[in-house]
Amino acid sequence: MTNRKRVYLNLDLCCGCRSCAAACAYGHHLQSLLGHAKIEKLAELPMHCLHCDQPACAAACPNEAMAKQEDGLVLRSHFRCVGCSSCAIACPFGVIQTDLAKHIVPKCDLCVDRLAEGEIPRCVSTCTSGALTFENIEDQVADKKKNMVSTRILVNMLGRRR
Amino acid sequence: MVNDKYEIRRSTCLFCSLGCGLAFRAKGESVVAIDYDRENPINHGALCPRGYYNFELLNHPQRLNYPRIGNRNIAWSEAVEYAKRGLKEFGGESTAIAVSCLASNEDALMAARLANEIGTKNIAPVGSFADIEAYQGMSKDEKGLEGTSMEEIGNCDALLIIGDLLTRSAVMAQYVNKVKYAKRGNKIIVVDSNSTHTAWFATNHVKNASGTEALVLAGVLNELLIKYKGKEGAIDLSRSGLDQAAIRKIAEEFDSASAGAILFVPGADKNRNDLISYFISEICKISKNKKEMTLYEYGNTVGVNAILDREAPGHISQQGLLDKINKEEIKTILMLGEDLSFASPELEKKIRLMKFVALSSYFDVDWADRTTVVFPLASHMEDGGDYSMADGKERSLTAIAEKTGGKTNAEIVAMLLGAEIDKDEVSHAARNTLKTKIDPKQEDLHEKIKEAELIDAKEKVEQMNITHFGSNNLARKFYWFRANNNDK
Numbered sequence: 001m002t003n004r005k006r007v008y009l010n011l012d013l014c015c016g017c018r019s020c021a022a023a024c025a026y027g028h029h030l031q032s033l034l035g036h037a038k039i040e041k042l043a044e045l046p047m048h049c050l051h052c053d054q055p056a057c058a059a060a061c062p063n064e065a066m067a068k069q070e071d072g073l074v075l076r077s078h079f080r081c082v083g084c085s086s087c088a089i090a091c092p093f094g095v096i097q098t099d100l101a102k103h104i105v106p107k108c109d110l111c112v113d114r115l116a117e118g119e120i121p122r123c124v125s126t127c128t129s130g131a132l133t134f135e136n137i138e139d140q141v142a143d144k145k146k147n148m149v150s151t152r153i154l155v156n157m158l159g160r161r162r
Numbered sequence: 163m164v165n166d167k168y169e170i171r172r173s174t175c176l177f178c179s180l181g182c183g184l185a186f187r188a189k190g191e192s193v194v195a196i197d198y199d200r201e202n203p204i205n206h207g208a209l210c211p212r213g214y215y216n217f218e219l220l221n222h223p224q225r226l227n228y229p230r231i232g233n234r235n236i237a238w239s240e241a242v243e244y245a246k247r248g249l250k251e252f253g254g255e256s257t258a259i260a261v262s263c264l265a266s267n268e269d270a271l272m273a274a275r276l277a278n279e280i281g282t283k284n285i286a287p288v289g290s291f292a293d294i295e296a297y298q299g300m301s302k303d304e305k306g307l308e309g310t311s312m313e314e315i316g317n318c319d320a321l322l323i324i325g326d327l328l329t330r331s332a333v334m335a336q337y338v339n340k341v342k343y344a345k346r347g348n349k350i351i352v353v354d355s356n357s358t359h360t361a362w363f364a365t366n367h368v369k370n371a372s373g374t375e376a377l378v379l380a381g382v383l384n385e386l387l388i389k390y391k392g393k394e395g396a397i398d399l400s401r402s403g404l405d406q407a408a409i410r411k412i413a414e415e416f417d418s419a420s421a422g423a424i425l426f427v428p429g430a431d432k433n434r435n436d437l438i439s440y441f442i443s444e445i446c447k448i449s450k451n452k453k454e455m456t457l458y459e460y461g462n463t464v465g466v467n468a469i470l471d472r473e474a475p476g477h478i479s480q481q482g483l484l485d486k487i488n489k490e491e492i493k494t495i496l497m498l499g500e501d502l503s504f505a506s507p508e509l510e511k512k513i514r515l516m517k518f519v520a521l522s523s524y525f526d527v528d529w530a531d532r533t534t535v536v537f538p539l540a541s542h543m544e545d546g547g548d549y550s551m552a553d554g555k556e557r558s559l560t561a562i563a564e565k566t567g568g569k570t571n572a573e574i575v576a577m578l579l580g581a582e583i584d585k586d587e588v589s590h591a592a593r594n595t596l597k598t599k600i601d602p603k604q605e606d607l608h609e610k611i612k613e614a615e616l617i618d619a620k621e622k623v624e625q626m627n628i629t630h631f632g633s634n635n636l637a638r639k640f641y642w643f644r645a646n647n648n649d650k
Contacts, residue, residue: 017332022211129335
């Protein structure tokens, strides 16, 4: 059965406290798998892997470490990854960050251990402002309109600074 | 990770006064992993990065398990005998006791009893300077120790936030969001000299000159006095960096809301936290349906201060203690749960020169050669206790893990008093103590407003050396997330 639920960020609510990164670190041997985008000191936003249908990172991986699973998640094998960071360059969304931990590229696994228990990912459980939600992809697309306000503000402010 | 059967145990975070719920997965007697307490009415499972370190405290490799003299492990009986002799050697007046504001109400009560037994008034609550200053300014009448609930804050129409709320207590973000998006026209007014994360969320960010928060609030209070009591009180706002019109706008926006709350984050970058706290309570008295909440950096600032006020009347403040140490009037000190030496490098030298230093600590202190005795301290998750939180409610914690070898401050003090501790009696006495009232001071509002005008913010702002998260020593020991991102 394919997993159609993904982590969704509401820009209006995110307060940039990095609790999601801390939760991620505690779940993954003190290495956060979650990248953060810094927008000119205005905001710090978590960047989640979208688990694409046709993942560019998997296509770029020279060692077949990155692969799309049957349930729809794109996961990285601990044993095959050599830390060449080809996936980070290939990713069109920039969610894979190149800081290596033990010669392995950090990559969001959507907390598969918690999904197996029927729970939601750690970052969503701990979000202090309710910005992160775990929803079906279809619902997310319908909800995109809500994001427009803060996106417009961010773009305006960035434009003014430059 | 945890695929076998586990059991969920719940506790409370004490790194700030909000008191978020913690949940842990436990197998047998040991706690294995952190979980999320989604049913908790305060945080609904959310935790800020600092909250996670409570988990680390349980199984930290550097935790102390035995009492120590220098670098030598010793038996409890030996350590207690040694400490008893040391505390009584120099007489009452030269002995001081410092009680950390992370300690429980019982700990504070036992410490006050020890001070009365020794015959000293040199007992001080120790925490963040700003916190204790803010507590002193709080109005201590019937509503003094009562706060408001989180739900009430979420249902407000206007919030007046003084300080960087979302960095200190990130969990409040859900309530700020709730107010902001509940209906059109709701106001989030942030008074802060910096463009912080909280200011980003504001509908009206009032950017004052740094250190002039007390003056801004005096201006707001002045507007309300003119409106409701017809008293004219000229106030010079030129130092605040704001004009009269901006202040009038804040006062009107906040006063016209049908329900509102003032959230105050005491901090080292604010001058006269006591005046700010006083003005906040006065504004809440004059304006209708307004609540106040102070978010202290240390979990039990309210409880420890209130108990010391009642049980050891005339006790000194943290600043008074430091002054006395600098004058070398104090030769013996017992520090319960807080290492004083973070205050300044000079003080660290003074502590080295002291005749006798006893300390209770979670960790092996890095200046162990300077202390005489170090007692291992049990975490609040290993032994329960009563704590007073920012919402004015008491949280009674139950133990969720086995003790690693430490004892609570109350137990250590009981051993120093030479008696066995009766936990029920102590917690009962602490609760009764908190219920007794202290007569509030009658103060002239206009004189206080004049006092705010006279604050010279410049000098202090130049001197201060502020870390992003203030001086909560225990949290700072762990905190590395922000430490790696110092660019703010």
